[in-house]
Amino acid sequence: MIILGIETSCDETSAALVADGRTLLGEVTATQMEIHAAFGGVVPEVASRHHVTSITQVVDKVMKDTQMSLDDVDAIAVTCGPGLLGSLLVGVSAAKGYALASGKPLIGVHHIAGHVAAAAIESDVAWPVLCLVVSGGHTELLTVDKSFQFEKLGATKDDAAGEAYDKVARLLGLAYPGGPKVDKLAQIGNASAYDFPRALLDEDTFDFSFSGLKSAVNNALTKQRNRREEIVSEDVCASFQAAVIDVLLEKTRRAIATTGLRQVVVAGGVAANQGLRQAMESFAVAEQVDVVFPPLRFCTDNAAMIAAAGYYRFCQGHQDDLYLNAYAQLPL
Numbered sequence: 001m002i003i004l005g006i007e008t009s010c011d012e013t014s015a016a017l018v019a020d021g022r023t024l025l026g027e028v029t030a031t032q033m034e035i036h037a038a039f040g041g042v043v044p045e046v047a048s049r050h051h052v053t054s055i056t057q058v059v060d061k062v063m064k065d066t067q068m069s070l071d072d073v074d075a076i077a078v079t080c081g082p083g084l085l086g087s088l089l090v091g092v093s094a095a096k097g098y099a100l101a102s103g104k105p106l107i108g109v110h111h112i113a114g115h116v117a118a119a120a121i122e123s124d125v126a127w128p129v130l131c132l133v134v135s136g137g138h139t140e141l142l143t144v145d146k147s148f149q150f151e152k153l154g155a156t157k158d159d160a161a162g163e164a165y166d167k168v169a170r171l172l173g174l175a176y177p178g179g180p181k182v183d184k185l186a187q188i189g190n191a192s193a194y195d196f197p198r199a200l201l202d203e204d205t206f207d208f209s210f211s212g213l214k215s216a217v218n219n220a221l222t223k224q225r226n227r228r229e230e231i232v233s234e235d236v237c238a239s240f241q242a243a244v245i246d247v248l249l250e251k252t253r254r255a256i257a258t259t260g261l262r263q264v265v266v267a268g269g270v271a272a273n274q275g276l277r278q279a280m281e282s283f284a285v286a287e288q289v290d291v292v293f294p295p296l297r298f299c300t301d302n303a304a305m306i307a308a309a310g311y312y313r314f315c316q317g318h319q320d321d322l323y324l325n326a327y328a329q330l331p332l
C-alpha cells in the first residue's frame, strides 16, 4: 500500500511516498532553516508563506523522482496538528485538493504519531512499545499498542527538551537551530563543570520540567559574565546535556518498570542527539531492553514519517473527509 505523506507543521515543506509504512520510495523536503536563522527562530507568518510557494513543487518532484502519479497512490496522509496553524493549513488544504482531484482517501495524522512511526521506517519495531518523544515542541512518555493507539504516561510541564536546547544555544550566542550545535560542543566539553538541576526526579511522576534547567544555565552564565570569568561553551553544553539525559533516562527506566514494556522507541528531533544515542545504548545494555532510534534523517520533521503513520491509521480503518481541519493544539 503506497501512501503519499505531506508535512508542513513547522518550517519544512515535505512530501514523501512510503510503501506499507516502512519502505521509503522517495522524499523531497524544502527547508526554510536559513530563512528563519536570520530571525533566531521560526517566524510563523514567514513559514506559511514559504509553504504556499513550495508545497506543489515538493509533491510534483517526489512524483517525478519516483516516476509515479496519484493513480499509483492508495491514500494521502497529512499532518493536521499540532503545529503552527498557518503552516498546517497549507499542507491540509493541499492534501484535500489532491484527495478531491484523485478520489483517493484522505488521512489526517497527528504530528507526534508521525515521529513515533518514523522508528519503523526501514527497521523492525514490534508494537507495543514504550516511546520517549523528544522534539522541539514535545517531551512525552507514551505507550503505543499494536493498533497504533497511544496512552500518555507523562509530559513536560513547561519547556520541551528541544526547546531547552534551542534556548541554551541562544544564551551562548549559537545560531538557530541550536540543538545540533549544543550537541556538537557537548561532545568535547566537561559534563561535571556545572552542577545543573535534574527536575522532578524526586517526584513519583512521569512528567518532565526543563524551564528550571534553562534558568539555571542563564543564572550561571550571568554570574560568570558579571565576574568577567571566561565561559567555556563546551563545558556549559556538556553539563546541560548531562542534566537533560539523566532525567530522560531515569524517567524512561521508571516507565519500563511500570509498564513492563521491553522495547523503547526514542522519537523526535532530539533523538538525533549523539549524546542521547550513546547514553541510550549503554542504558539498553544495563536495563536489558531494546532501544530503537529512527534513522537520523527521519528524526527531525519529514513527510515519510507522516506517510508511515497514515498507513497505520488507514489499516485501522481511519479516514477523514474534506472537512478535515488543522489544529495548533491536538491531543494524541
Ligand code: KG4
Residues within 6 Å of the ligand: 010, 134, 135, 136, 137, 138, 161, 162, 163, 165, 166, 177, 178, 179, 180, 183, 268, 269, 270, 271, 272, 273, 274, 299, 300, 301
Ligand atoms: O521534531 P522536530 O524536527 O520538530 C518538532 O516537532 O518540534 O524537532 C526539532 C528540535 C529542535 O528544538 C532542535 O534544536 C532539536 O530538535 N534537535 C536537536 C538535535 N537535532 C535537532 N537537539 C539536540 N541535539 C540534536 N542533535
Ligand code: ZN
Residues within 6 Å of the ligand: 111, 115, 135, 136, 268, 269, 300, 301
Ligand atoms: Zn516534529
